[in-house]
Amino acid sequence: MHDAIVIGSGIGGLAAAGLLSGVAGRRVLVLEKHTEPGGLTHVFRRDGASWDVGLHYVGEVAQGSPVRALFDYLSGGELRWRPLPADFDRFVYPDLTLAEPADPAEYQRRLVERFPQEAGAIRRYFRDVRAAQRWMRLVFTRAMVPSPMAPLVGLAARLMRGAALETTGEYLGRRFRSPQLRALLASQWGDYGLPPSRSAFAIHAQIVAHYLDGAWFPEGGAARIARTFEKGIERAGGAILVGMDVQRILVESGRAVGVVAIDRRGAVPREVTFRAPVVISNAGAVATCRTLLPTDGVVGAAFKPLRTLIDRLGPGLSAVTAYLRLKAPVTTIGVQGENYWISTDYDHDAIDTHVEGLLAGQPHRIYVSFPSVKGGDGPFHTAEIIAFVDEARFAEWRDCPKGNRGADYSALKQRMADGMLRLAETAIPGLSDLVTYAEVSTPLTMTHYTSHSQGGFYGLPATPERYRGVPPGARTPLPGLFLSGSDAGCLGIVGALMGGVSAACAALGARGYPMIQRAVRRGPAPGGGRADLPGHKQYAILREKVGLTPTVFRLGFELEHGIDGFVPGQFARLHVGDDEWRDYSIAGSEGRQLSFLVSVRTGGHGSRFAGQAALGTRTEIEAPIGSYTLAETGHRSVFVATGTGIAPFLPMFAALGRAGALERARLIFGARTRDDDLTRKVGPLPPDTIVCLSQDDAPAGGRQGRVTDALAALDFDPGDTDFYVCGSAAMVADCRRLLEQRGARRILVEAF
Numbered sequence: 001m002h003d004a005i006v007i008g009s010g011i012g013g014l015a016a017a018g019l020l021s022g023v024a025g026r027r028v029l030v031l032e033k034h035t036e037p038g039g040l041t042h043v044f045r046r047d048g049a050s051w052d053v054g055l056h057y058v059g060e061v062a063q064g065s066p067v068r069a070l071f072d073y074l075s076g077g078e079l080r081w082r083p084l085p086a087d088f089d090r091f092v093y094p095d096l097t098l099a100e101p102a103d104p105a106e107y108q109r110r111l112v113e114r115f116p117q118e119a120g121a122i123r124r125y126f127r128d129v130r131a132a133q134r135w136m137r138l139v140f141t142r143a144m145v146p147s148p149m150a151p152l153v154g155l156a157a158r159l160m161r162g163a164a165l166e167t168t169g170e171y172l173g174r175r176f177r178s179p180q181l182r183a184l185l186a187s188q189w190g191d192y193g194l195p196p197s198r199s200a201f202a203i204h205a206q207i208v209a210h211y212l213d214g215a216w217f218p219e220g221g222a223a224r225i226a227r228t229f230e231k232g233i234e235r236a237g238g239a240i241l242v243g244m245d246v247q248r249i250l251v252e253s254g255r256a257v258g259v260v261a262i263d264r265r266g267a268v269p270r271e272v273t274f275r276a277p278v279v280i281s282n283a284g285a286v287a288t289c290r291t292l293l294p295t296d297g298v299v300g301a302a303f304k305p306l307r308t309l310i311d312r313l314g315p316g317l318s319a320v321t322a323y324l325r326l327k328a329p330v331t332t333i334g335v336q337g338e339n340y341w342i343s344t345d346y347d348h349d350a351i352d353t354h355v356e357g358l359l360a361g362q363p364h365r366i367y368v369s370f371p372s373v374k375g376g377d378g379p380f381h382t383a384e385i386i387a388f389v390d391e392a393r394f395a396e397w398r399d400c401p402k403g404n405r406g407a408d409y410s411a412l413k414q415r416m417a418d419g420m421l422r423l424a425e426t427a428i429p430g431l432s433d434l435v436t437y438a439e440v441s442t443p444l445t446m447t448h449y450t451s452h453s454q455g456g457f458y459g460l461p462a463t464p465e466r467y468r469g470v471p472p473g474a475r476t477p478l479p480g481l482f483l484s485g486s487d488a489g490c491l492g493i494v495g496a497l498m499g500g501v502s503a504a505c506a507a508l509g510a511r512g513y514p515m516i517q518r519a520v521r522r523g524p525a526p527g528g529g530r531a532d533l534p535g536h537k538q539y540a541i542l543r544e545k546v547g548l549t550p551t552v553f554r555l556g557f558e559l560e561h562g563i564d565g566f567v568p569g570q571f572a573r574l575h576v577g578d579d580e581w582r583d584y585s586i587a588g589s590e591g592r593q594l595s596f597l598v599s600v601r602t603g604g605h606g607s608r609f610a611g612q613a614a615l616g617t618r619t620e621i622e623a624p625i626g627s628y629t630l631a632e633t634g635h636r637s638v639f640v641a642t643g644t645g646i647a648p649f650l651p652m653f654a655a656l657g658r659a660g661a662l663e664r665a666r667l668i669f670g671a672r673t674r675d676d677d678l679t680r681k682v683g684p685l686p687p688d689t690i691v692c693l694s695q696d697d698a699p700a701g702g703r704q705g706r707v708t709d710a711l712a713a714l715d716f717d718p719g720d721t722d723f724y725v726c727g728s729a730a731m732v733a734d735c736r737r738l739l740e741q742r743g744a745r746r747i748l749v750e751a752f
Contacts (some may be wrong), residue, residue, distance in 0.1 A: 002029040002238065004278035004507065005259055007246045007292070010039025010450075011493055012485030013282030014229045014240075015500025016507070018074040020278075021236035023519045024508060028233055029274060031244035031261055034449050035625050038226035039282070040457060041493065045582075046439065046729035046751055048602030049372070049380035051323045053441075054457065055222040055493050056369045056384070057084060057339065059210035067494055069520050070501070075228035077524040078579070080219040082376060085336045088215040091187040092342045092427040096180055099338070102214025115181045125175065125185065129212075132164045132205030139202075139471060140489055140498060144505040144513050165464045168204040169196035169349065183346035190341070190367050190388060192491045193316050193458035197349045203462035206490060215339075217374035220578075227579040239534035243625060247271075249279055249292045249481060251299055256480035259292075267567035267629040278480055280503045285460055285472055285487040286310055286453040293478070302477035309472070312465055317351075317388045318443035318455030320358065322417040325437035325729075326381035330370050333430035337373035342366050342427045355389050359412065361419035363387045368424050368431075379603040383431070385420040391443035391454040402448050403749055407740040413440035437730045459486040459496075474502040482506050533620065540594070542617040548681040551601040552644055553610050554587070562592040563623050568630065568651035572596070572623030576609035585648035585726070585750070586624065587682070594623065597644040597678070628726075628750045630655065635722045635746070638714070639686075640707050640735055642670040645727030646678055648750060652724075653684050662686050668714075670694065670707035670731070708734050711742075718743040726750040 004020055006013040009032035020026040036042045040054025060067040061081050071079055087099035098114060101107055108126055112119045163171050168189070172182040186196045191207045218224050230240050243265035250258040250273070258275035281288040289295075289303040289310070330337075344364045347353075354364040365387065372382040397405045417440045425432045443455025450457065460466055474488040482503045486492070489499025505512035533539065544556030563572075571585045572594065582605065588595040598610040613619075630637075630652050637656075639649050646669060656662040665686040671677045673696040679685055690710055691702035698704040708731075723744055725735045729751040739747050 002027045002274070002276045004028045004280060005274055005276040006030040006280045006282060006484070007249075007259060007288075008032060008039060008282035008485070009037040009226060009240055009242075010282050010485055010496060011041050011225060012489065012496040012500035012503070013039065013280065014226060014233075015070075015074060015497050016280050016282070016482075016484045016503040017238065017240075017500075018229045018232050019501065019504035019516055019519075020507060021233045021238055022073065022525070023504070023515050025236050026238070027236060028238035029276065030233065030238070030240040031246055031259065031274070032240060032242045033245045033264075033451060035242045035265075037230065037240045037242055038223060039450065041222045041225045043221050043223040046325065046437070048604040048607070049325050049382050050221055050223070051382055051384060052222040052371045052375075053321075055218070055225075056367075056371075057088065057211075057215040057217055057374070058493050059213065059215055060494065061216045062213065066520075067497075069523070070497065073520045073524050074232065075225070075524070076232060078228045078231075079224055081216040082219045082374065084215040084217060084374060085338045086214070088338050089188065089211070090338050090340050090427075091184055092340060093180070093183065093346060094344065096184065097427075098184060100211070104212040107212065111181070111184075115178055118176055118178060118181055121175050122181075128163055128171075128201075129205040129208050131162050132202050133209035135161055135164045136202050136206045136490065139467065140473075140502065142470075144474075144502045164200065164202035164205070165467060166201045167197060167464060168199045168201050171201040171204075172196060179346050183343070183348060186348050187341045187343070189348060190386065192462050193388065193456075194461055194463065195349045195351060198461065198463055200462055200464040200467055202464075202467055203491060206495075207492065210492070210494065217371075219376055220580075221371065221375040224579055227581070234534055239536065241536060244272075245269075246283070246292065249281070249288075250275070251293070251478065254298070254479065256478055264627065265625050266565050267570065267627055278482070278507050280482045280484050280507065282483075282485045282500070282503075284452055284485065285483060286456075287451050288483060290453075291451075299478060306472060306476075309466075310460065313461045313463055315390070315454045316456040316458050316461040318391045318446055318457065320387050320389050320413075320416050320420075320443075321441045322385040322420050323439045323441070324383040324385070324421075324435050326372075326383060326434040327436045328434055329381050330373060330383065330428075330431070330434065333428065333434070335370060335373070335428060337370055340368040340424070340427055342368065342423055344423070351388075351390070354387075355393060358387050358389060358416055358419065359393060361415040361422075363416070363419050363423050366420050366423050368428065381434070383435075385417075385424055387416070387420055389443065391447070391456070394442055394444050397444060402445070404745075404747060405444075410737060410740055413442065416440065437733075439729060439733070458491050462491055474499065474506040537620050537622045539618055540621040542613050542615055542619070543593075544595070545613070545615060548597070548678060549676050551676070552597055552599050552678065554595055555598055555610060555613070556588075556593060556595045557619075557621065559592045559594055559621065563589065563594065566624045568655045569628045569648045570624040570626040571628075571648070572621050573625060574606070574609075575620040576605045577619075578605065580605040581622075582606035582609075583625075583752075585628075585644075585752075587647040587650050589624075589651065594621070597647040597682075599644050628748065631722055631746070631748065633722055633746070635720050636716070637665045638716065638721060638723050639665060639667045640670075640711065640723065640725045640727075641667070642707060642727035642731050643676070643678070645731075645750070645752065646682065648726055649724065650682055650684075653686065656686075657684050663688075666690070668692065668707050668710045670727070672696070674699065706734075707731065708738055711735060711738055716744075718745050722746045722748065724748050726752075728752070
């Protein structure tokens with residue numbers, strides 16, 4: 001029994017859990033649908049490189065600021081921040097480019113210099129932005145303070161409302177004559193996901209003011225947020241469980257008492273129930289009141305006003321993102337880590353025209369970010385290009401399983417990525433030449449991983465309607481249930497963080513707000529000794545380290561108590577030091593022994609751990625996780641792997657051997673040279689194994705070339721052949737594209 005359950009490990013959920021743990025010593029269980037914690041602060045990795053899916057920059061975290069104090073408290077002071085360049089945002093239009101500096105006076109001076117005829121309006125704009133920001137803070141403070149104080153805060157908010165509830169477009173249209181200046185000032189609307197005609201000036205002002213003194217990025221990447229917050233949660237006896245897809249909130253005797261979830265950590269999903277007197281939903285207001293709670297009966301009636309508001313607000317925009325791997329730092333082409341907002345016109349409200357252009361490979365508007373530079377350039381260099389879009393354009397693929405949406409969907413993603421890169425090249429010459437790999441996400445990807453309705457990752461749209469009256473907050477009509485995240489706070493990373501603060505305040509009752517304020521002012525407590533690991537983690541000792549090739553080790557660990565329910569193909573999460581965890585397919589499992597194949601080629605944290613760890617090294621492991629397992633279809637199976645991508649197949653081959661079915665499988669394995677050929681060092685393997693060497697002569701029974709060459713020549717029945725592909729992201733993408741073109745119907749992939 002836990003003291004509280006948090007649904008979703010986004011920053012709002014983690015903040016609520018961290019505050020309940022640190023301030024009140026509560027045992028909090030955080031349930032995350034994805035296999036990676038962090039929500040939109042998590043990262044994903046390919047071949048050592050990583051990309052941040054939701055956090056691109058953060059304002060107001062200078063040393064000594066209230067927001068920084070909150071991050072320091074929740075992370076135990078371990079989360080460090082790197083400032084972006086002084087000119088951190090660059091707005092690029094056909095005949096106008098302006099960089100926003102980390103100094104509001106200098107920003108104002110630049111605008112006046114470019115538009116001297118509007119100097120007075122520009123100065124008023126900065127005053128109005130600050131005023132609307134203060135109004136917004138009062139609105140959300142009202143939701144956190146003790147009940148007796150709330151009316152006074154509400155009165156102050158009503159007196160200070162000013163232009164807050166105009167649309168951004170209305171405000172800019174009434175105060176500025178120049179269409180260029182109006183467009184320029186609205187350039188950052190992608191930070192809150194609504195164009196000027198729909199967004200409240202209050203949210204525009206909140207975001208603009210948030211960055212007036214500059215921008216920062218977590219050192220080492222956004223994944224460090226969840227991992228540093230997690231320590232405080234675990235010290236109080238709580239835990240973050242991934243692969244937990246919450247289905248409904250339990251309601252008994254008129255209050256929330258727990259949740260029912262599908263545990264998807266194993267190959268066979270199973271229903272589990274968790275109980276606690278407090279439930280905090282970080283899944284968003286839409287999912288909470290439409291999916292997790294009944295829409296009829298007493299509870300349904302109580303939440304009808306919120307559902308009605310959701311209907312009135314309508315959906316927000318989602319996005320298409322191209323994640324780029326680069327062969328060299330972007331500093332070689334003159335980029336220092338600043339963001340680029342690139343537009344082909346000055347009409348931010350022409351959304352339909354923009355979306356049509358994007359789908360045709362000719363986007364009108366993109367945002368470009370460079371996470372590797374912002375986080376502290378290491379051996380990997382990355383970029384991201386984002387274009388906003390409505391999810392309805394992808395409706396025909398909604399019901400297709402992720403990874404098997406067909407050749408048309410893949411072609412659309414490629415067309416959009418090519419167009420986005422071409423537009424980026426117009427403002428950042430030389431970027432295209434650096435790209436070695438690209439991967440694309442769509443609104444369907446966002447919905448799959450976060451359950452956000454229609455891929456709307458900003459939550460409830462920030463229209464004026466949202467802020468009229470009393471906006472949704474942490475408290476709900478159901479005792480014991482609270483909301484956190486952006487729908488209980490404000491949009492963006494810090495807005496969602498404050499939604500978590502609001503949820504913790506409400507859950508702690510009348511004393512919550514002052515308790516949290518005092519604790520954060522005192523600062524983080526010393527980390528001290530760690531509590532026992534939660535049940536899903538265990539200590540492991542390195543007992544075997546064997547070099548199989550010049551760049552691949554087999555690492556064998558002895559676990560404290562073994563793992564239950566392992567199914568061939570699953571992976572484990574290995575702590576490789578400095579709050580970094582890496583996922584590795586399990587190459588072998590027997591009793592308390594677990595083995596992995598780890599490459600040291602990339603030079604990342606996992607590679608360094610594998611290369612430097614000595615026998616006897618103790619670390620932590622979370623296992624088993626994942627559903628990349630053998631499908632019981634009775635079809636012919638073709639396995640395609642390069643390098644350590646063979647690891648998940650080894651226990652699959654052992655299982656097929658025990659079942660007498662290994663003869664029906666084929667393995668196509670790729671390596672550079674004979675020295676890199678892992679098939680000579682591992683087993684069992686299918687008798688029908690083809691080794692492809694790309695930089696060496698063909699081995700006996702094999703071929704010279706890449707695995708795609710062997711696939712192109714393969715004779716197969718699309719209706720009776722299952723393909724399993726595992727290896728580097730580029731190789732997996734190439735194989736998927738080729739197989740889709742050849743009509744393959746079941747392609748199961750695992751990229752690393």
